[in-house]
Amino acid sequence: MAILLGILRPLQVVLDHVLRLGRALAIVAIALMVVCILLQVFMRYMLNNALPWPEEAARFLMLWMTGLIAPSAYRRGGFVAIDMLTLMLPRSLAAGLSLVLLLLSGAVLVMGIELGQRHVTSGWMFASSSLRLPLEWVGMEGFKIKLAWMYLSLYTGLILLLAVNVELILRSLVAMLGQESRLRPMLDGSLRVE
Amino acid sequence: MLIWFLPLFLLFLMLGLPVFFGMLAAPGILLLLNGQERDLSLLYRNVYNGMDSFPLMAIPFFMLAGELMNRGGITLRLVEFSQAMMGHFRGGLAHVNVLSSMLFAGLSGSAVADTSALGSMLIPAMEREGYTRRFAAAITAASSVIGPIIPPSGIMIIYAYVMGESVAALFLAGIVPGILVGLGLMGMVKVMADRYDFPASRAKATWPERGQASLKAFFPLLTPVIILGGILGGVFTPTEAAAVAVAYAILIGMFVLRTLSLRDLPEVLSRAAMTSAVVLLLVGAAMAFKTVVSLSHAPEQLAAYILALSENPLILLFLINLLLFVVGMFLDAGPAIIILGPILGPIFVSLGIDPIHFAIIMSVNLTVGLATPPMGLVLFVASSVSGERVETISKAILPFLAVEILVIFLITFFPALSMTIPRLAGFVN
Numbered sequence: 001m002a003i004l005l006g007i008l009r010p011l012q013v014v015l016d017h018v019l020r021l022g023r024a025l026a027i028v029a030i031a032l033m034v035v036c037i038l039l040q041v042f043m044r045y046m047l048n049n050a051l052p053w054p055e056e057a058a059r060f061l062m063l064w065m066t067g068l069i070a071p072s073a074y075r076r077g078g079f080v081a082i083d084m085l086t087l088m089l090p091r092s093l094a095a096g097l098s099l100v101l102l103l104l105s106g107a108v109l110v111m112g113i114e115l116g117q118r119h120v121t122s123g124w125m126f127a128s129s130s131l132r133l134p135l136e137w138v139g140m141e142g143f144k145i146k147l148a149w150m151y152l153s154l155y156t157g158l159i160l161l162l163a164v165n166v167e168l169i170l171r172s173l174v175a176m177l178g179q180e181s182r183l184r185p186m187l188d189g190s191l192r193v194e
Numbered sequence: 195m196l197i198w199f200l201p202l203f204l205l206f207l208m209l210g211l212p213v214f215f216g217m218l219a220a221p222g223i224l225l226l227l228n229g230q231e232r233d234l235s236l237l238y239r240n241v242y243n244g245m246d247s248f249p250l251m252a253i254p255f256f257m258l259a260g261e262l263m264n265r266g267g268i269t270l271r272l273v274e275f276s277q278a279m280m281g282h283f284r285g286g287l288a289h290v291n292v293l294s295s296m297l298f299a300g301l302s303g304s305a306v307a308d309t310s311a312l313g314s315m316l317i318p319a320m321e322r323e324g325y326t327r328r329f330a331a332a333i334t335a336a337s338s339v340i341g342p343i344i345p346p347s348g349i350m351i352i353y354a355y356v357m358g359e360s361v362a363a364l365f366l367a368g369i370v371p372g373i374l375v376g377l378g379l380m381g382m383v384k385v386m387a388d389r390y391d392f393p394a395s396r397a398k399a400t401w402p403e404r405g406q407a408s409l410k411a412f413f414p415l416l417t418p419v420i421i422l423g424g425i426l427g428g429v430f431t432p433t434e435a436a437a438v439a440v441a442y443a444i445l446i447g448m449f450v451l452r453t454l455s456l457r458d459l460p461e462v463l464s465r466a467a468m469t470s471a472v473v474l475l476l477v478g479a480a481m482a483f484k485t486v487v488s489l490s491h492a493p494e495q496l497a498a499y500i501l502a503l504s505e506n507p508l509i510l511l512f513l514i515n516l517l518l519f520v521v522g523m524f525l526d527a528g529p530a531i532i533i534l535g536p537i538l539g540p541i542f543v544s545l546g547i548d549p550i551h552f553a554i555i556m557s558v559n560l561t562v563g564l565a566t567p568p569m570g571l572v573l574f575v576a577s578s579v580s581g582e583r584v585e586t587i588s589k590a591i592l593p594f595l596a597v598e599i600l601v602i603f604l605i606t607f608f609p610a611l612s613m614t615i616p617r618l619a620g621f622v623n
Contacts (some may be wrong), residue, residue, distance in 0.1 A: 027463040027472070030254055037251070037437035041430065054246055060249055064241075064475070070471040078472055079212035080529050084569065086210045090565075094518075105215040111222060115238035154242050176370065176464075 001179060008170040015163055019072045022160065026069035029061040052130040060131065060150050067157030075164045099172045102165060109162040116155035123148030197490045199224045213529045217479040221486035237482045244481025245474050248433055249361065252351050254470035255436030261462045262443035264311040268414040272297045275313055275411035278399040285387025286395030287320045288333050289380055295337035296376040299344035300418030305564050308338035313579035323393050324503050327582045334598045335565045335576040335587060337593035338380055342527065342561045349527050349561060351432065353553050355487030356480055357535050362564055363621035367416040367554045367612040371605045378597040381468040404596030413446045426619060451529040462512030473528060480532035487536050497541040507545045511606050514538065515559055522563015526571050530560045550622055558605060562598045565591060
């Protein structure tokens with residue numbers, strides 16, 4: 001038990017901070033997405049000059065928004081599932097089933113991370129068609145952004161989801177051992193997921 | 195062998211595995227068992243490619259626009275407008291509830307947003323006028339399903355993307371069914387109002403009063419005109435229209451109505467981002483799932499099985515509606531559409547049903563499923579907003595569900611109801 005709690009507590013603290021940062025960045029990302037698309041519309045109609053990059057930039061931001069904030073949703077129980085069976089089963093059986101499901105989800109995530117690594121590696125070979133870092137503005141040489149920077153969004157999201165999954169598994173083990181009272185409340189309560 | 199991914203997926207789903215993991219675990223396990231490890235990376239790439247989409251970006255934007263309008267006091271203006279128009283009828287506030295949902299549907303594409311926005315305002319008001327809390331919660335939940343039927347609609351954006359249909363055509367096809375659901379609910383309210391002697395909410399508004407309420411609701415009511423007009427006029431893509439709706443909501447919330455402040459923005463943005471991230475991951479998983487659906491030849495085998503039941507498309511449509519309704523009882527509309535669209539869509543299209551017509555049948559049926567017991571999402575939201583138990587609301591909502599089921603069958607067997615507007619606009623031959 002001491003070992004379980006010994007791993008769980010620091011993990012929770014790290015996740016609290018990392019996911020808060022993730023949410024903050026996701027907020028910036030969604031706001032910038034709106035700005036990119038409005039800029040695109042404005043340039044097309046007002047200045048008659050369709051820019052090549054806003055659409056891809058907005059997709060880049062949307063992917064990162066998803067990767068950075070989805071783990072917070074998972075932590076708050078926001079992933080859609082049919083939980084009727086767990087509600088109907090006796091407590092101990094339901095706890096066992098939840099643990100199995102968490103382990104299965106974890107296996108999917110581990111597999112995903114392994115595949116993601118290959119995906120990201122392949123992304124260093126190709127550059128984006130329209131996104132470039134205009135370093136010539138500061139007197140340096142500009143360059144096109146590698147696709148790997150986009151691919152990293154899902155990969156990062158999966159790693160964070162796995163961290164949350166491990167947290168949920170540890171919590172579930174502690175609860176199964178009858179020590180639920182030693183767990184802190186799951187949510188920090190600032191946000192709801194619908 | 196691969197065909198077994200479907201029963202395995204259903205098993206995972208029934209056991210309570212989140213849909214996102216189930217959609218990847220079931221095909222993944224079978225690909226591994228089948229020795230097709232190389233296809234696993236295809237699965238991964240399709241999740242990524244499925245999410246990396248410009249049309250899909252309309253989802254976070256419409257969610258954001260809905261959140262902003264809700265926060266910016268726009269809902270209140272819509273309710274006041276509905277009150278001035280319909281408050282004097284017997285059962286006035288119940289009518290107001292339905293009409294507000296129809297108007298709100300033109301701004302937002304989510305039934306949950308509708309229930310929480312209108313419910314928190316109208317359920318206490320209805321209780322004060324002597325309606326039972328369960329009735330107030332039931333009519334709020336029942337009318338909120340109009341949200342994703344009348345455009346814009348999150349569910350239809352997802353369907354259009356997963357199935358490669360036109361978002362604009364689906365939006366247009368949803369207009370009449372949405373209005374029909376609204377009128378049907380109002381009809382049921384009228385029957386019940388006469389029977390149970392519901393109160394009128396207020397004296398009949400004078401025309402100057404109505405004019406004033408219309409003026410106050412003018413800017414919010416302009417939103418659907420901008421969105422649909424922009425898309426149909428070829429001015430914006432649906433994604434751009436959604437971004438414009440966000441900017442418009444911020445402008446009127448901050449500068450016209452002055453009910454939205456900069457301090458509200460982080461929470462609104464965060465909620466929209468979080469809700470849409472879950473949907474985007476699901477759509478990504480759905481695109482991967484869809485690949486395995488085609489690899490496994492599941493639609494062909496299912497088609498053979500379905501055609502063995504009957505070759506009459508009308509009977510099959512009836513049966514499929516029953517299936518969708520049962521699925522809708524247990525699963526939210528978005529995930530259900532994501533799972534069933536790729537499997538059922540091709541079968542019915544090959545039977546000669548127009549893809550847009552089938553899309554509307556599926557969307558409306560599964561959307562009504564949001565309000566059906568035992569797992570209807572909006573029932574839970576209505577319960578948390580009103581404090582009434584889900585079981586109690588589930589009973590009170592039955593007459594309204596009957597109306598909605600009737601509408602589902604009307605649009606199923608009279609395609610002209612949904613198809614006329616897209617046809618007139620040139621989206622369907």
